[in-house]
């Protein structure tokens with residue numbers, strides 16, 4: 334240890350630390366304002382010391398900082414201000430460029446009562462720049478969201494993928510059983526898609542899948558309805574709270590929309606020379622104890638019946654299947 338007087342050493346430390354340090358007396362007058370505060374606020378020591386904090390920074394009046402200062406001075410309580418409520422209570426800037434952009438520093442603020450011998454209680458406000466950590470946190474949140482989207486959406490069409498479908502159908506069937514409500518399922522398959530690919534090429538086949546899926550998606554108005562790519566050229570639509578009639582109505586609407594798209598399909602074996610779909614419809618009736626597999630099986634069965642009947646049509650599963 335050097336011979337440096339202890340007070341002088343403490344002063345040096347106070348000016349060197351990367352923490353904003355402000356001490357207020359009982360009347361909210363600033364008695365200490367360190368270099369960090371001057372650097373990030375633009376107000377030097379002479380302007381700050383002696384001033385009432387809430388006169389100097391009127392925007393702090395009536396807010397959480399004033400409440401915390403009162404708690405410290407009146408009740409001897411420490412507070413750590415939550416960053417979720419206000420990330421930047423003080424008008425501080427990490428650097429001049431951020432100040433020019435009007436981008437405030439994100440702050441962690443701690444307010445602590447100071448019991449000084451022989452004088453009335455003071456309070457210490459400590460401020461830390463957490464902008465970098467907050468930035469990293471934001472990036473992490475964005476990456477997590479992107480990952481979630483990639484995990485649950487189909488890379489080609491952007492609609493929900495098979496994994497998302499599996500989760501959703503399970504959830505909706507359980508919800509229907511719990512509430513004694515219904516849930517319907519449509520299985521939609523593009524007809525003669527292999528000859529389409531063979532004739533127009535795989536890339537055009539991909540475009541066809543994109544056009545069909547976005548046309549279907551555009552018709553689902555309720556947020557609870559879900560279109561998913563079930564596999565290859567097969568799509569599924571979950572319709573919570575829809576009975577067989579409502580599901581049939583939706584199937585006809587979707588079918589007609591694909592007809593109206595009139596995407597050319599020169600190599601289709603039949604007389605119809607545009608892209609068509611076959612649809613199987615199944616409903617889990619209220620009060621029945623059908624399982625997810627039974628509902629999917631019934632919709633699939635109905636879809637293959639539609640294929641057998643010549644394609645470009647809709648078949649509903651008989652009630653007793655589920």
Ligand SMILES: Nc1nc2c(ncn2[C@@H]2O[C@H](COP(=O)(O)OP(=O)(O)OP(=O)(O)O)[C@@H](O)[C@H]2O)c(=O)[nH]1
Pocket residue numbers: 489522523524525526527528530534535536537538539542564565566640644
């Ligand atoms: N372009 C493209 N083709 C795909 C994709 N996924 C599956 N397919 C093709 O879809 C075709 C499906 O053919 P099939 O299952 O024989 O059925 P289909 O020719 O549509 O005949 P039906 O369903 O009986 O009317 C196959 O040729 C697959 O290669 C994809 O992501 N992109």
